[in-house]
Amino acid sequence: GQNIDQPTEMTATEGAIVQINCTYQTSGFNGLFWYQQHAGEAPTFLSYNVLDGLEEKGRFSSFLSRSKGYSYLLLKELQMKDSASYLCCRGSYIPTFGRGTSLIVHP
């Protein structure tokens, strides 16, 4: 299979930094995506990594290690509006999603 593992739930404080990890099966890999999904809404694209290293986009960064089958999403300067589910997704053409990490940001 193409198991994708990520934590079910995380909590953090407004203004803090949080790292959401994702591990996946490495065979046939062709890209790793992160999506954000607010309750009752559709997922929206956050980041895409196909090569090793860190991709930074404003407050959000995503890291990939292809040899380790590992990625993380880093959220800095957390805001209340960042409370959402974060979905790790492996693959471009035939995507496979993890079960999502519910992030709760409290004051």
Place this chain on the structure above:
Amino acid sequence: NAGVTQTPKFRVLKTGQSMTLLCAQDMNHEYMYWYRQDPGMGLRLIHYSVGEGTTAKGEVPDGYNVSRLKKQNFLLGLESAAPSQTSVYFCASSSFSAKTNHEQFFGPGTRLTVL
């Protein structure tokens, strides 16, 4: 651009009834996907299409059929609805041109309840 649209937004069916969910995209994307999302299960791929006239099975295809007669439309059919098909259904599309990140664009979802 409207992006990806889905109709209907909500539907309640009785067991054994049939229905069709319509997905439309105006971005000229080649790939289109149908997912279902259940609590604690994440997004699971039902069927997908790599172009007009082609479809393929995803992770959970049983009980569903699809058609892509036009590039912009992807239809999901339930021939005989079952309570296990109660879910939120999302359609998505993507392009694999050099100018994109290959990300998926999602429709707003259809909330289906089967009694």
